[in-house]
Amino acid sequence: MTTSVTRRRFLAGAASAAVAGTLTRTLVGPRPALAAAGAVRFGIQARPEHTGWDAMERVWREADDLGIDSAFTFDHLMPIDGKAGPCFEGWTGLAALAAKTERIKVGVLVTGNTYRNPALLAKMAATVDHLSHGRLILGLGAAWFEREHAAYDVDFHTPGGRARRLVEAVRVMKMLFTQDRTTFAGKYYTLQDAPFDPKPVQRPHPPILIGGMGPKVIQPLVAREADIWHFFVRGGGAVRPIVERFDDICRAVGRDPAAVEKSTSLRPEDFAGRSPKEVRATVQALVDAGVRHLILSLPAPYDLGILRTYAKEIVPAFRG
Numbered sequence: 678m679t680t681s682v683t684r685r686r687f688l689a690g691a692a693s694a695a696v697a698g699t700l701t702r703t704l705v706g707p708r709p710a711l712a713a714a715g716a717v718r719f720g721i722q723a724r725p726e727h728t729g730w731d732a733m734e735r736v737w738r739e740a741d742d743l744g745i746d747s748a749f750t751f752d753h754l755m756p757i758d759g760k761a762g763p764c765f766e767g768w769t770g771l772a773a774l775a776a777k778t779e780r781i782k783v784g785v786l787v788t789g790n791t792y793r794n795p796a797l798l799a800k801m802a803a804t805v806d807h808l809s810h811g812r813l814i815l816g817l818g819a820a821w822f823e824r825e826h827a828a829y830d831v832d833f834h835t836p837g838g839r840a841r842r843l844v845e846a847v848r849v850m851k852m853l854f855t856q857d858r859t860t861f862a863g864k865y866y867t868l869q870d871a872p873f874d875p876k877p878v879q880r881p882h883p884p885i886l887i888g889g890m891g892p893k894v895i896q897p898l899v900a901r902e903a904d905i906w907h908f909f910v911r912g913g914g915a916v917r918p919i920v921e922r923f924d925d926i927c928r929a930v931g932r933d934p935a936a937v938e939k940s941t942s943l944r945p946e947d948f949a950g951r952s953p954k955e956v957r958a959t960v961q962a963l964v965d966a967g968v969r970h971l972i973l974s975l976p977a978p979y980d981l982g983i984l985r986t987y988a989k990e991i992v993p994a995f996r997g
Contacts, residue, residue: 717964717995720747720972721984722786722942725765726756728977733765734777736979741778743988747814749786749972750774754829757822758976768801775809782812786907786972787888789820791831791839795846795866799853803877811878814905815850818888819843819895840894841865847885847902854882886940890919892926899937900927905970907940916941916966924967940970948983953990960991 723736740748751757752767767785775783783805788798806813819839820826826833834842845863852859853873861868877883886905889895899906906923910916924934941963948956960971973987 716969718746718938718970719987719992719995720749720782720970721745721987722749722751722972722974723979724974724976725750725767725770726753726758726977727760727762727764728979729763730765732977732979733770734774736975736981736984737774737778737781739981739984740988741781743985745781745984745988745992747782747784747970747972748774748778749784749814749816752785752788752792753822753825754792755825757825768805772805772808775805775812778809778812780812782814783809784814784816784886787816787818787886789818789822790843790846791820791826791833795849796853796868796871798846799850799873802850802883803854803873803875806877806879806883807875811883813877813879813883814886815883816886816888816907817843817847819891836891837894840889840891840898843887844894844898847887847898851882851902892922896923896926897930899923900930900932903937905938905940907942907970907972909942916963916968920967938970939968940972941968943971943973945973945975945980945983948986953986956986956991957994960995964995 721736721740723733723740725733737748750765750767750771753764754766756762756764767788771783771785790798793801802813802815819836819842820833823833825831833839842865845865848863849859849861849866849868852861853868853871854877857872857874859868859871859873884904885902886907887895887899887903888907889899890908896906900923908919910919920939923937923939927934927937943960947959963971973984975984
């Protein structure tokens with residue numbers, strides 16, 4: 678056993694009726710366990726663009742060693758910043774990175790639903806959950822990058838069309854995760870007596886993270902079906918009304934708002950030229966607004982100094 682592996686193991690010591698009808702619950706059994714009630718989790722997203730594989734692996738291993746809670750890739754076939762350059766595929770990269778880490782939760786922030794049939798994605802997710810020994814967070818989204826769809830001949834639908842496809846995809850995946858065989862006849866997807874084995878390690882399925890802010894379909898979908906809601910917004914003051922409106926949607930569909938972990942992203946700019954005390958104040962404002970999972974987005978070249986400051990100067994202030 679290598680020294681690095683030994684050290685890592687030691688460190689391991691108001692929805693509409695139509696939407697409501699569409700979002701029929703398929704969940705069986707209790708939901709996956711997340712953090713303790715009220716706890717705050719901290720993650721990273723090492724963006725897999727404009728970088729090499731060794732650099733990706735290095736930042737993931739360091740995050741694992743530093744005690745960061747979660748690490749994510751993204752799901753794109755080309756860089757999202759408009760610049761030419763390399764971009765690794767998110768799920769195959771995730772599988773390799775999960776195998777190189779020991780304790781950190783792993784996921785894709787988020788999977789573009791338009792790129793894969795949901796039955797294939799469910800099989801991929803179950804596989805990664807096994808090879809990571811139950812550490813997968815299943816991140817899902819409706820997809821947004823129109824230029825990418827055009828470049829690779831992937832159908833790009835209206836916002837509503839993409840959102841409704843995601844609704845069906847979540848239903849399909851939950852059925853596969855929880856049933857021996859699945860038959861499903863939807864508007865967008867069809868399964869006929871489909872077996873699904875092995876089931877994920879996490880039962881009834883890995884925690885489901887859904888990203889997006891669409892109020893008509895996406896947020897009601899999250900309220901009914903997700904364990905984690907990831908949204909993008911700047912500033913704690915702007916977050917509070919967003920969280921409050923989402924909590925109202927949860928109540929409208931009969932869900933305890935506290936059952937859905939609210940998650941958002943931090944950026945390197947939140948650290949630039951600021952003291953750890955000032956960054957902690959920014960995080961505190963988000964926590965006070967109801968956020969319980971903060972994910973630091975790291976573009977390449979990855980700044981390990983920011984990662985270490987995050988892990989050693991920011992995260993400990995919110996533990997326990």
